[in-house]
Amino acid sequence: GDYVLMGGEVAALAVLEATARLIPGVIGDPESHRRDSFVRGLLDHPHYTRPPEFRGLRVPEVLLSGNHPEVDRWRRQEALRKTLAVRPELVREARLGPLEVAWLAEMDREG
Structure with a gap:
């Protein structure tokens, strides 16, 4: 780092x-190192804890939903969003899949 x-x-x-x-x-879990954020070249997604609201900050509803595919999607999108905001040079070198490239284009349109 x-x-x-x-x-x-x-x-x-x-x-x-x-x-x-x-x-x-x-x-x-022998697969967990393959899911580490730095493997793809991005920063990690935001992390939250309990309670679901603390000092006016709320945990995103998707993380409380129990819908694991949606939670994974949110984490991947937020990792991309965070990296783009904080370390945009890493995004240029990151190993992005087609879905992440589409999210990146959408984030660019959103400003």
């Missing part, structure tokens, strides 16, 4: 964890 460290210890741990995640059996 884009940050400065005072020593090499944290960097070494980051490399160790990133590498260890790829070893079969290290993480519970």
Whole structure:
């Protein structure tokens, strides 16, 4: 990531964890590393917790719906939206599928 460290210890741990995640059996779901946000080159989607409203901020209804395909769609769209807003240069290099390219065009039209 884009940050400065005072020593090499944290960097070494980051490399160790990133590498260890790829070893079969290290993480519970063998497919989860394929869903990590950085695999596609985008920032992660926003994360929420309980309660569904906190200090006037509400969790988006789709995340409370239980509709897993819609939740996944929302997460993918929001990751793209966040990356476009904060690190647009990453979008140019990201591995986007046809659906994400269409979302990107729609976001561009929305302004």
